[in-house]
Amino acid sequence: MFYTANNSKLQVNGNEILASNAEISLQANLQPNYNIKQRHTESFTATNGIGGTLSFNYYLTGVDYFKSFITGQAEIPFKSSQVISGNFGGLNFDSGYLTSYSVNFSPNAPAIANASISFFDQLNGQFVPTTEQAPTDKEVLNFRNASVAHYIPIENTTLSGSVEDFVAGTYNYQSEVQPVYLMGETKPSAVSFGPKNVNMNFETDNPTGYLPVSGNTARISVDLKNTANTVVENFTCSGVMRGRNLASSVGDYIKQTINVTQASTQDTNVYVGAIIDSYGGEGCVGIGTIGGNI
Amino acid sequence: MARIFYDKAPVEIQALGTNFRETLIATDCSINFNNSQSPIYSVGKKGPIGQFPSAARVGDISFNFLTTITGEFQNIVGIGVTSERNGNIINYLADAIKNSTDSEASGVIIKCANVSGVGFLSSYSFNATANSISSSSAAFTLFGSGSDLPVSGRLSGVSAGVAVGTSVTTGIAHGRYTTMPSTLNTKLYDDTSAQNPAVATIYSADYSISFNHNPIYKIGQEFPVTTFYTNASESINVSEDLFNSGLKYDETAASYNLELKGLSPTANPMLLRITDAKQINTSASVGLDDIIRTQKTLTAAY
Numbered sequence: 001m002f003y004t005a006n007n008s009k010l011q012v013n014g015n016e017i018l019a020s021n022a023e024i025s026l027q028a029n030l031q032p033n034y035n036i037k038q039r040h041t042e043s044f045t046a047t048n049g050i051g052g053t054l055s056f057n058y059y060l061t062g063v064d065y066f067k068s069f070i071t072g073q074a075e076i077p078f079k080s081s082q083v084i085s086g087n088f089g090g091l092n093f094d095s096g097y098l099t100s101y102s103v104n105f106s107p108n109a110p111a112i113a114n115a116s117i118s119f120f121d122q123l124n125g126q127f128v129p130t131t132e133q134a135p136t137d138k139e140v141l142n143f144r145n146a147s148v149a150h151y152i153p154i155e156n157t158t159l160s161g162s163v164e165d166f167v168a169g170t171y172n173y174q175s176e177v178q179p180v181y182l183m184g185e186t187k188p189s190a191v192s193f194g195p196k197n198v199n200m201n202f203e204t205d206n207p208t209g210y211l212p213v214s215g216n217t218a219r220i221s222v223d224l225k226n227t228a229n230t231v232v233e234n235f236t237c238s239g240v241m242r243g244r245n246l247a248s249s250v251g252d253y254i255k256q257t258i259n260v261t262q263a264s265t266q267d268t269n270v271y272v273g274a275i276i277d278s279y280g281g282e283g284c285v286g287i288g289t290i291g292g293n294i
Numbered sequence: 295m296a297r298i299f300y301d302k303a304p305v306e307i308q309a310l311g312t313n314f315r316e317t318l319i320a321t322d323c324s325i326n327f328n329n330s331q332s333p334i335y336s337v338g339k340k341g342p343i344g345q346f347p348s349a350a351r352v353g354d355i356s357f358n359f360l361t362t363i364t365g366e367f368q369n370i371v372g373i374g375v376t377s378e379r380n381g382n383i384i385n386y387l388a389d390a391i392k393n394s395t396d397s398e399a400s401g402v403i404i405k406c407a408n409v410s411g412v413g414f415l416s417s418y419s420f421n422a423t424a425n426s427i428s429s430s431s432a433a434f435t436l437f438g439s440g441s442d443l444p445v446s447g448r449l450s451g452v453s454a455g456v457a458v459g460t461s462v463t464t465g466i467a468h469g470r471y472t473t474m475p476s477t478l479n480t481k482l483y484d485d486t487s488a489q490n491p492a493v494a495t496i497y498s499a500d501y502s503i504s505f506n507h508n509p510i511y512k513i514g515q516e517f518p519v520t521t522f523y524t525n526a527s528e529s530i531n532v533s534e535d536l537f538n539s540g541l542k543y544d545e546t547a548a549s550y551n552l553e554l555k556g557l558s559p560t561a562n563p564m565l566l567r568i569t570d571a572k573q574i575n576t577s578a579s580v581g582l583d584d585i586i587r588t589q590k591t592l593t594a595a596y
Binding site for chain 2: 005006007008009010016017018019020021022056058059089105106107108109110130131132133134135136138139140142143144145146147148165166167168169205222251252253
């Protein structure tokens with residue numbers, strides 16, 4: 001029996017996704033067992049738990065649900081949005097984590113994001129075809145209705161130039177997620193999160209080769225608006241500019257691309273709120289300490 | 295409601311930033327204005343979510359006109375053009391663009407029945423045939439710019455008058471006195487009479503050139519920030535009576551000056567220079583009650 005794309009609904013944490021395409025893959029980690037003096041074997045053994053990825057492109061129609069994972073996933077305090085469950089045509093998993101997310105900014109183009117979710121479990125359920133009419137009350141956002149703000153303090157030298165026009169770009173998020181298996185587990189009881197980072201590549205005007213060895217503080221912010229000119233989503237990358245690219249080809253104009261990377265993506269900051277003594281009182285601790293600074 | 299007869303719909307071209315303009319003797323004109331709507335579908339759903347824009351609005355204007363020979367267009371002429379040369383504004387524009395070393399294009403204002411836009415010449419062609427009035431055609435692409443729409447204005451009748459700065463047609467190119475350069479005739483030599491080659495007679499010539507432009511769009515703005523001219527390809531199709539079976543693998547490049555004259559053999563002709571053209575094909579065909587006619591095509595690139 002064959003089905004069409006119309007028959008496989010995509011849901012993430014219970015939210016329906018208006019995806020242009022979706023792909024789910026599942027992989028068992030098997031290794032052939034060889035004995036000494038043996039070049040052939042029919043025996044395979046699992047070397048790790050089963051896992052897979054769900055990746056899809058979807059249209060941005062308003063506030064993007066997945067952006068909360070960029071700042072919230074793996075941060076303290078843990079959020080309910082930490083773990084992702086997915087359902088693709090009835091095949092489902094409940095231990096997914098956002099590992100990559102990207103948005104292409106193209107002039108006059110519909111806003112499309114790409115998300116990739118890694119999960120460390122088998123797929124449950126069975127494929128159940130659905131028949132549903134597409135919603136007609138959604139507005140697919142378009143980058144015609146976008147505005148770019150930037151802070152790139154590079155105008156201080158004659159070599160640095162200035163940026164006036166942002167032509168097109170991409171917003172990328174990457175996160176390392178590794179499963180932690182305990183003895184006897186095939187489904188991890190925990191995962192460990194590695195570094196997360198956001199970077200933006202943007203094609204700009206004004207070609208220049210200015211790039212200090214320590215990089216350059218930079219911040220690019222793209223507001224995405226609806227047709228009523230209300231900002232409904234924002235993509236910001238605030239970090240250092242650490243790359244420039246200058247390219248030209250026959251029949252085309254000179255394209256200058258800058259790369260800004262942000263390695264700090266948490267939306268909560270850990271700080272000392274107060275110092276409490278052994279009696280539960282707030283105040284200075286230690287002999288001779290006074291004031292708020294210790 | 296606008297009911298405008300054709301006599302109130304002149305086609306006028308004006309060079310941007312200058313006072314030079316010409317009302318062409320157009321035989322037709324068509325204006326198109328398009329937006330781009332794409333249906334968007336989602337997996338798991340039947341039918342589209344809707345139709346949404348996927349590209350900027352673009353317009354185009356094309357028209358046919360008599361190949362007019364007009365007074366001089368000073369200051370907007372192309373490289374190598376001298377004050378002795380005449381020609382209509384489209385011919386000058388094509389000459390200026392193809393010989394330009396600048397990349398950024400400015401476009402020209404095109405008006406027809408009060409509808410106008412800033413257009414970039416995308417193609418231009420004319421023909422020259424024995425005993426016939428020469429006709430030309432031109433097409434412009436209108437991208438708009440910044441917040442300016444590609445096409446604007448409301449249809450209304452316009453009287454084609456002669457305004458200040460307008461150049462006046464002094465002749466219409468005709469096949470009677472128009473001659474092609476002698477180097478354009480196909481010549482065939484044989485081993486025994488190398489000094490007396492067979493020389494073809496040219497019956498007609500069709501010239502065309504097409505231009506490529508590259509509008510630069512940015513996010514947050516529908517119309518381009520600027521538009522670049524990239525390159526042009528030019529060709530001339532010559533009808534003769536001599537088949538060149540010795541077409542070379544790599545023909546020699548040559549330049550030709552085409553002079554289109556009106557019915558006055560002494561008046562200044564419209565001049566067009568094809569630079570470093572190479573012949574790329576030759577063909578022969580015959581039909582009932584006619585001689586065998588051959589065609590050859592030469593192309594040049596800018």
